[in-house]
Amino acid sequence: MLVSAGTRLFCFVLCLAVTCCPPSSSAWSQPGSRTVAATTEQDEERAWQARPEDLRRALPNNSAPPQRRVPFTQLPPLTSQEEGTIRRVRLPGDLKAVALTFDLCELATVTTGYDADVINFLRREHIPATLFMGGKWMRTHAERAKQLMAEPGFEIGNHAWSHGNFGIMDQQSMRDQALWTQTEYETLREDILRRAEAAGMPAPNMPPVPELFRLPYGRCSDQALTLLARLGLRVIQWDVVAETMADNSRPELAVDVARRVRPGSILLFHANRVPTGTASLLKGVVRELRRKGYHFVTAGTLLALGEPLSTRDGYFNKPGDNKALDARFGVDGTGRRASMHRKMD
Ligand SMILES: [Zn+2]
Structure with a gap:
């Protein structure tokens, strides 16, 4: 009860955001993991430390669309079997893998932030994770986004441009939300590759x-x-909501989250400083899950390990529990008073 009540509250404020995994774990020590702006290990570590501009609303907002709006790389469409929203993966045998996922949400009307404690814990512990970045968040937090993209333990996913609500948006707006984010990623990726070349460093391995x-x-x-599905994007949801709007550092919460995890689970966290106490909760959850014999993989790796279980409905804990959010966060979920294709406010 504690969790479902907390989750409901959380939704209102939030969305303003293995033995089986040797490739992911070993990826942390591969060449190219260094942020290309850093030339020494000390510089590198300094670059990952928390900064004042990581705080919520610290960076200036810019609600304009991106300069380039159509990505160079178009993914092949999904098959009809792949269409849907994946909540967890059925794994073979006694494989105990789970995916930790972190959203970096940002509405059109505000800038959010970056949680260095969360990211640095994952890096220190060599825990692979999937980071779903809003396209506008990537532009606002461009240096952080590039660091994360170049870090081999992290998989980057698309979390829409400005957190548009895909339950109520029109086709063109949904298309823009998805493709503008792909384009922003491409722009930052080009910059990372340019900087690496100029510095004579190996290019980080990043998908297009x-x-x-x-x-x-x-x-x-x-x-x-x-x-x-036509745009070739696989939709990854979750079966375990980790954070609540209450104090997430309470030790009993980590135990409760771990209790709800099954092999093949996908856990939802945030790394944009919207919920508080995420780093503390994450550390507790990781400790509990390791004690139970779980290993961590990216969402992409998890899909490849078993049979994705999908639905055509998206929700937090039970179908329909997020529909009340349609009436909040502006006319289309982005916080705007007018839709994306009317005058930008
Ligand atoms: Zn979000």
């Missing part, structure tokens, strides 16, 4: 565009799922 998508608010529609 993200291949996974997370629905803001978990909201979707048949039209949204069909559109995302």
Whole structure:
């Protein structure tokens, strides 16, 4: 009860955001993991430390669309079997893998932030994770986004441009939310590769565009799922909501989260400083899950390990529990008073 009540509260404020994994674990020590702006290990560590501009609302807001709006790389469409929203993966045998996922949400009307404690814990512990970045968040937090993209333990997913609600948006707006984010990723990727070349450093291994998508608010529609499938984006939701709007550092919460995890689970966290106490909760959850014999993989790796279990409905804990959010966060979930294709406010 504690968790479902907390989760409901959380939704209102939030969405303003293995033995089986040797490739992911070993990826942390591969060449190219160094942020290309850093030339020494000390510089590198300094670059990952928390900074004042990581705080919520510290960076100036810019609600304009990106300069380039169509990505160079178009993904092949998904098959009809792949269309849908994946909540967890059925794993073979006694494989105990789970995916930790972190959203970096940002509405059109505000800038959020970056949680260095969360990211640095994952790096220190060599825990692979999937980071779903909003396209506008990537532009606002460009240096942080590039660091994360170049870090081999992290998989980057698309979390829409400005947190548009895919349960209520029109086709063109949904398309823009998805593709503008792909384009922003490409722009930052080009910059990373340029900087690496100029510094004579190896190019980080980054896919041309993200291949996974997370629905803001978990909201979707048949039209949204069909559109995302046409764009080649696999939709990854979750079966375990980790944070609440209460104090997430309470030790009993980590135990409760771990109790709800099963092999093949996908856990939802945030790394944009919207919920508080995420780093503390994450450390507790990781400790509990390791004690139970779980290993951590990216969402992409998890999909490849078993049979993805999908639905055509997006939700937090039970179907329909996020529909109340349609009436909040502006006319289309982005916080705007007018939709994306009317005058930008
Ligand atoms: Zn979000």
